[in-house]
Amino acid sequence: MPKKKPSFLTGAVAVGALLASPAPGAADSAYSRYKDDGLNPITRPLPVDFRANKDGSITVRVCFNWSCASREHVTFAAADLAAVKAYLTQCAGSSLYDRVQTLRVGIWQLQLVAQKYLPKLANDREINAFDREVEGRLDCVDSASNTTNYLKILQDLGQLPGWTVTGAEVRNLLDFHGVHWTAVVIDNKTGTRWSVDSWFRPHGHLPFVMPLADWVKDKKAWEPPFNRQNPYPDSIQDLCPTPQTATAVESAPNITAIA
Numbered sequence: 001m002p003k004k005k006p007s008f009l010t011g012a013v014a015v016g017a018l019l020a021s022p023a024p025g026a027a028d029s030a031y032s033r034y035k036d037d038g039l040n041p042i043t044r045p046l047p048v049d050f051r052a053n054k055d056g057s058i059t060v061r062v063c064f065n066w067s068c069a070s071r072e073h074v075t076f077a078a079a080d081l082a083a084v085k086a087y088l089t090q091c092a093g094s095s096l097y098d099r100v101q102t103l104r105v106g107i108w109q110l111q112l113v114a115q116k117y118l119p120k121l122a123n124d125r126e127i128n129a130f131d132r133e134v135e136g137r138l139d140c141v142d143s144a145s146n147t148t149n150y151l152k153i154l155q156d157l158g159q160l161p162g163w164t165v166t167g168a169e170v171r172n173l174l175d176f177h178g179v180h181w182t183a184v185v186i187d188n189k190t191g192t193r194w195s196v197d198s199w200f201r202p203h204g205h206l207p208f209v210m211p212l213a214d215w216v217k218d219k220k221a222w223e224p225p226f227n228r229q230n231p232y233p234d235s236i237q238d239l240c241p242t243p244q245t246a247t248a249v250e251s252a253p254n255i256t257a258i259a
Contacts, residue, residue: 043067045145045168045181048152056081060149062114063142064121065135074117076110081157084109088159091240096187099162100229101240103151103185103196104206106159110150111204124203136203140181143199144168147183147207151196162188169195171216184212197221206232206239 046068050060056078064070087109091101115121120136138146151165163185172178182195195215198207200222208221208230215221221230233239 043141044170045141045148046071048149049073050149050153052156058153060114060153061145062118062121062149063145064118064124064138065142066137066139067141068145072118074114076113076117076153080113080116084113085157085159087236090236093240094162097229098240099187100194100209102160103163103194103209104230105236105239106154107147107150107196107198108204108206110153111146111198114146115204121203126199126201138199138203140197140199143197144181144183147196147198151183151185160185163194164188166193169193169212169216171218178218182212182215195221206230 046061046063050058052058053075057075058081059073059075061071061073064072084106088102088105091098091105093099111121118136121138123134123136124138125134145168148165148168151160151163154160155163155165166184166186168181169184170179170181172180180199182197182199185194185196186192187194193212194209195212196207196209197215198205200208208226210219210221210226210229214226219226221227231239
């Protein structure tokens with residue numbers, strides 16, 4: 001699991017640290033306590049809510065303070081969206097690995113845009129055990145609602161080649177302590193549904209992406225073999241390597257098992 005260290009990842013929109021806190025592997029004990037303390041509300045994500053404006057900006061609803069208790073509409077300027085598009089060109093490969101990184105980088109960057117207009121979102125921490133009562137905190141309902149909105153925006157902007165955004169999914173629905181929601185996309189090549197789960201990281205960080213069938217089984221995206229698709233490097237160049245390197249990563253042992 002990655003240790004706490006600063007990131008050198010920079011960009012027009014990337015103003016936050018990619019590795020500002022440890023991945024959930026470092027917080028499993030806290031996660032276990034969270035699942036036992038009755039904090040997880042049995043609610044569901046809200047429908048998609050955003051609109052494109054004539055000036056090229058997009059106005060989107062952002063949920064926070066757990067279960068969308070607080071909602072604000074913010075407008076992402078055309079310049080913000082252009083910067084996100086430019087950043088995504090660094091992960092423009094066609095391999096499965098590169099397409100997964102496009103999902104991750106797109107959500108990370110749009111979260112940073114939202115945080116630019118709603119600074120309180122920077123108070124959010126991974127899972128729920130670390131940010132109780134903090135203004136701007138996000139639970140899985142907030143995260144799934146916002147991530148689905150952002151994925152739909154990226155799709156409409158033509159920035160998710162090979163993916164189709166669909167509705168959020170839930171696991172352990174009848175378990176008050178274990179119910180959990182995620183945003184979902186479909187791989188157009190295989191029809192496989194994938195979870196895009198941003199709740200396990202603080203706001204403004206790369207989400208975890210893994211096949212939904214494995215997510216439903218409560219497998220962990222930061223553990224093998226899924227960790228190969230979910231690295232937390234120090235630079236965008238390491239995250240989205242050359243086509244030759246990406247091919248080597250994707251063909252590594254166990255990678256084909258999660259396609």
